[in-house]
Amino acid sequence: MSQTLAEKFYYLMKLGREFEIRCKEEYLKGNISGFLHLAIGEEAVHVGAVVGFGKGDLFCPYREHVLALARGIDPKLIMAELFGKATGVSKGKGGSMHLYEPKMDFYGGNAIVAAHLPHAVGAAYARKLMGEKAGVLCIFGDGATNNGTFFEAINMASLWEVPVLFLCENNYYAIGTHISRSSALKELYLKARDYMPAEVVDGMDVFAVYEAVVRAKQYIEEYGKPYFIEAYTYRFEGHSMADKGDYRSPREIEMFRKRDPINLLVERSLREGWLTEEQIRLIDQKVEAVVEEAVEFALSSPEPSEEELYTDLYCGVCSDVIP
Amino acid sequence: MSQTLAEKFYYLMKLGREFEIRCKEEYLKGNISGFLHLAIGEEAVHVGAVVGFGKGDLFCPYREHVLALARGIDPKLIMAELFGKATGVSKGKGGSMHLYEPKMDFYGGNAIVAAHLPHAVGAAYARKLMGEKAGVLCIFGDGATNNGTFFEAINMASLWEVPVLFLCENNYYAIGTHISRSSALKELYLKARDYMPAEVVDGMDVFAVYEAVVRAKQYIEEYGKPYFIEAYTYRFEGHSMADKGDYRSPREIEMFRKRDPINLLVERSLREGWLTEEQIRLIDQKVEAVVEEAVEFALSSPEPSEEELYTDLYCGVCSDVIP
Amino acid sequence: MLYRDALNLALDHAMEHDSRVVVLGEDVGFYGGNYKVTDGLYVKYGPKRVIDTPIAENSIVGTAIGMALMGLRPVAEIMTVNFAMLVMDQFVNQMAKLRYMSGGKLMLPLVVRMPQGVAKQLASQHSQSLEHFFASVPGLYVFSASDSISAYHGLLHAIRMDDPVVFLEHTLLYSMDFPFEYVRDFDPFRARLLREGQHITVVSYLKMVHDVLKACEWLEERDGISCEVIDLVSLRPIDFETIYQSVKKTHRLVVVYEAPKTLGLGAEVSARVCEELFYFLDAPPLRIAGEEVPIPYNRKLELMAIPTPEKIYSQILSWSKSHGL
Amino acid sequence: MLYRDALNLALDHAMEHDSRVVVLGEDVGFYGGNYKVTDGLYVKYGPKRVIDTPIAENSIVGTAIGMALMGLRPVAEIMTVNFAMLVMDQFVNQMAKLRYMSGGKLMLPLVVRMPQGVAKQLASQHSQSLEHFFASVPGLYVFSASDSISAYHGLLHAIRMDDPVVFLEHTLLYSMDFPFEYVRDFDPFRARLLREGQHITVVSYLKMVHDVLKACEWLEERDGISCEVIDLVSLRPIDFETIYQSVKKTHRLVVVYEAPKTLGLGAEVSARVCEELFYFLDAPPLRIAGEEVPIPYNRKLELMAIPTPEKIYSQILSWSKSHGL
Ligand SMILES: Cc1ncc(C[n+]2csc(CCOP(=O)(O)OP(=O)(O)O)c2C)c(N)n1
Numbered sequence A, B: 001m002s003q004t005l006a007e008k009f010y011y012l013m014k015l016g017r018e019f020e021i022r023c024k025e026e027y028l029k030g031n032i033s034g035f036l037h038l039a040i041g042e043e044a045v046h047v048g049a050v051v052g053f054g055k056g057d058l059f060c061p062y063r064e065h066v067l068a069l070a071r072g073i074d075p076k077l078i079m080a081e082l083f084g085k086a087t088g089v090s091k092g093k094g095g096s097m098h099l100y101e102p103k104m105d106f107y108g109g110n111a112i113v114a115a116h117l118p119h120a121v122g123a124a125y126a127r128k129l130m131g132e133k134a135g136v137l138c139i140f141g142d143g144a145t146n147n148g149t150f151f152e153a154i155n156m157a158s159l160w161e162v163p164v165l166f167l168c169e170n171n172y173y174a175i176g177t178h179i180s181r182s183s184a185l186k187e188l189y190l191k192a193r194d195y196m197p198a199e200v201v202d203g204m205d206v207f208a209v210y211e212a213v214v215r216a217k218q219y220i221e222e223y224g225k226p227y228f229i230e231a232y233t234y235r236f237e238g239h240s241m242a243d244k245g246d247y248r249s250p251r252e253i254e255m256f257r258k259r260d261p262i263n264l265l266v267e268r269s270l271r272e273g274w275l276t277e278e279q280i281r282l283i284d285q286k287v288e289a290v291v292e293e294a295v296e297f298a299l300s301s302p303e304p305s306e307e308e309l310y311t312d313l314y315c316g317v318c319s320d321v322i323p
Numbered sequence C, D: 001m002l003y004r005d006a007l008n009l010a011l012d013h014a015m016e017h018d019s020r021v022v023v024l025g026e027d028v029g030f031y032g033g034n035y036k037v038t039d040g041l042y043v044k045y046g047p048k049r050v051i052d053t054p055i056a057e058n059s060i061v062g063t064a065i066g067m068a069l070m071g072l073r074p075v076a077e078i079m080t081v082n083f084a085m086l087v088m089d090q091f092v093n094q095m096a097k098l099r100y101m102s103g104g105k106l107m108l109p110l111v112v113r114m115p116q117g118v119a120k121q122l123a124s125q126h127s128q129s130l131e132h133f134f135a136s137v138p139g140l141y142v143f144s145a146s147d148s149i150s151a152y153h154g155l156l157h158a159i160r161m162d163d164p165v166v167f168l169e170h171t172l173l174y175s176m177d178f179p180f181e182y183v184r185d186f187d188p189f190r191a192r193l194l195r196e197g198q199h200i201t202v203v204s205y206l207k208m209v210h211d212v213l214k215a216c217e218w219l220e221e222r223d224g225i226s227c228e229v230i231d232l233v234s235l236r237p238i239d240f241e242t243i244y245q246s247v248k249k250t251h252r253l254v255v256v257y258e259a260p261k262t263l264g265l266g267a268e269v270s271a272r273v274c275e276e277l278f279y280f281l282d283a284p285p286l287r288i289a290g291e292e293v294p295i296p297y298n299r300k301l302e303l304m305a306i307p308t309p310e311k312i313y314s315q316i317l318s319w320s321k322s323h324g325l
């Protein structure tokens, strides 16, 4: 069990890491543009949560490449989207912050902080009303918890008793502003604890995140009620490619880099004998190939046609159920 | 001390009660129109808070007649405003929900639920920055605590350490919706207690409200930090004249009417010997005269001139401090 | 049938025939709605499908979006359009864009109902007409209802559509009684010709339609000026074809709306007609609209701030005179 | 001087000379601002006057209103106009109405700065032009800055005013270098004549001004068409006098703006000129504006969605041809 998990985690986290390192290169080459938010350093949260949650709807912020990969969306289609190609997961109209794949219950990135929280609550309400079991996973940052929409969503989820797992990835910063200068409460789970069970987890330990999310998933599905998890993590890069992140001291960055979630996973997996050096090498090779293939696919994909500017705005049809 | 207080409380609460009973009559006569929100039943909160707070800025919701009276705004000018007259405290342009008198630090009613909370926080920030001692009193209802703006204001007040007393008058209803169908937390002080000291008080007991507010005022001025009080109360009338309030059981209304804050004050004052029947009769006479005078003033006041439609939109001047 | 009851009937029929239809908003359930539009639905369909919400407008529409994404067909009520100012993020950044940003993968069968306009002395924070805020946003449809027929059929059509619709009502119309009938294939995208005329095309919508009709009767009777009156119904998109046809006949355009004139919906109608039918116009278009001020509480000033039948009559009359009619 | 630096200079001068001026917004302090407009102010004036805020837009402006009521002169930054959709209640229901509702008793010396427009592939939630949302609201002043001179003087003037001002910047202008000089009595309410011409009056503002100027040079060189270019600067109120004077000379009007055409600011300009100068116009006005879609991520589609110098040139040219120029 731990063995297969470790393998899965390593593959997805490594894929996320390499995919985003490549995104950086492609951005500097000019193949990717706009806002590019990297989750490098936060892979344990994204992979542990998505794998642990399993079946169910995902609502994510703009930093969602690794979440999309962990959900199983084809890396080719994601990279093509970042390249703005017609083959992209959003036809090249969305870009990095707007990956969507409802077929895989992935309701994508949102570029407005906290705006997707009520979407998750409404989705969970609908699932419950329609008698479906799987709940909804909603991911957001520490900065989002200072926005009124966060509280409205927390209150409604608790009041309406809907199965949402609120996962706050606390990386201590909202762009250049440290949590201590934006939130009166430094322990963010306090903001939810009166409304729903709320706990804290080490976001650099993928197993810890995974186990917490599995427990939370069981709770929300069994009781049909919301749950809150605060995961402590850190982004090793700037907020986006537009930000150097130099408002953080080298010492601080170093301290967190020491706990690189991928290294932690590798060390533990080797220690526990869940993975061998050989397996890791093979996975690395696979990852390299997958990323390379994604980039080639993106490069060789066509631009959207000009007509695409006007399509997909309205579907223009009516449901015929009402006479 | 208690004696002078009891006299003051009784005069202001009785004035508020009689003033609003008269408002009802004038509304039915057609002299007052629009939304008319009566605070009948909530006088202990409004009078106890304003008297207890003393000097300092007031930010109120749309149910603010009694708050304005307690602050000492001339009843004539308030009644004239309700009549839409040029002599009104807002020149007849604001009406019942928009009474303002900055000369008395009264920043009036606001007809958008919770919108005035950040105003109060900003005002307190300014007062503190300018080195003034008096804090800010901000009053709002139970329903307002479900709005995101409430939480944004609570967080900012605590983060910035500004002297605001948040006074939530919990009358259990937001128009026709009982708190149990709008808030996941029934004890509203819980929504603030991690951010600032928060306590609960019997909003039907004017002395209890007064004492709590006096303590809170001392705290916010001594520490320059916010404080939260939840006062349990009840509105005996509908939400506004447009609402019969019949979604509440006669038993429930009866139960609360038994604790009419004015009766409670009278009984106690007589028992404690703070007031005599004679004093009460004299005050009642005075109140009757003041209300009568206010109505006569309003009736005999002129309508605003037609030019007034276009005035007061911009002041159109510049501050000359900057070269 | 009362306008309010026509809306109620549309909701009732939709909920009866389609279990995916849910209603949510402040006081819409147990209380029956602030303007009683949802009266009776709570008892008939229960609290799971008629949902009382906290006072959290942005999240009312936000949760409705989430419900729509999952295949429900929510009809959200924002108590009045004034409070929609708290919802603009969900309207402009979410509702209008999710489908487009997803390359057509997301579908939002969602309706948001709200009343607007001046009622009687509700003061400036409760008296606004803000249709242009929604009608300027690509990705939204915006419908308006001026009577019970367009209320019932327009709302029902909006609910049936798989795209997001902002449905605008007028506070003063709720308790007005209008003739009602079931209309075969009512098309909310087609403007309605409410009155035929030869000399002037008068375009309006919502409550102003009735003030315009009154003014046009006076113009006919007293001055022999015959006006063609068009009720837009759909405010996004605007049915310019119907307007053009009429103006090609009358060669004169008047637009009447309650919002302040500057950048109100009539600005687009006036500009578009000038740009497209420049050589057909015998006179500059006339806009009769609200003054450039918030709505004051005092009744006299309040009525000065918006068009009335009398003002519409006299302004059209003097404008016609000064342009050779 | 860089546009960004001109804004920074205005803030610096204001804060230096008036201790009541404070700056607040997300990342404006320690970080120096997302677009570095407030760079250095935190160190110079300290955290009490350069205030980092939580991500709570509605309350950023809400607290600024409270500060202004007490006599401070806050300059709030909303990181981009897209997030202003969360602030519409404070803009429309509070900032614009408090003075009027109070019969003139309240004063709001308040400025809210925000950048808007298409930068490069920021996708639809980060690329909007929404000036018409503010310019349609009585009680607000709306200024725009197209270069370093209007940025510095416009912002400084806005800060000096005792009324609330929405100050619009354009994301693409921040790192552009413009000639700078201190101008005696710069008046933000007067539109600026940036180019004199005989045949056509072209009205624009913000970044489009520069695309228009480029297109007009081409029209002059290649086609001998001489355009008069007007930069509105103030978007509420609009300086129609300056526009009228020019149109009375050229008899032709073109309005260029980045927002979707329908109900954009140009609709008011086009309508107003037709209504007021109907008999002066030799041709129907031409509006060159954004397409009726959200801004897509793909660069090719993104550029198709908004006016470019090439499009402005060719559309004005073919329009002139078809209307006898
Ligand atoms: C409503 C809103 N305000 C501001 C922004 C600009 N912005 C984008 S990301 C961000 C910081 C968010 O911080 P956090 O929630 O901690 O997420 P993180 O990026 O750290 O994962 C801000 C302010 C936005 N996108 N939306």
Ligand SMILES: Cc1ncc(C[n+]2csc(CCOP(=O)(O)OP(=O)(O)O)c2C)c(N)n1
Pocket (backbone or CB within 6 Å): B063, B111, B112, B113, B114, B140, B141, B142, B143, B144, B145, B169, B171, B173, B174, B175, B239, C026, C055, C057, C079, C083, C086
């Ligand atoms: C933002 C907003 N939403 C809705 C309304 C309509 N409304 C006016 S008062 C009210 C109920 C407020 O309840 P509460 O806060 O408990 O105050 P109370 O009237 O009970 O004192 C509502 C929903 C409003 N004015 N503003």
Ligand SMILES: [Mg+2]
Pocket (backbone or CB within 6 Å): A141, A142, A143, A169, A170, A171, A172, A173, A174, A175
């Ligand atoms: Mg963060």
Ligand SMILES: [Mg+2]
Pocket (backbone or CB within 6 Å): B141, B142, B143, B169, B170, B171, B172, B173, B174, B175
């Ligand atoms: Mg209440």
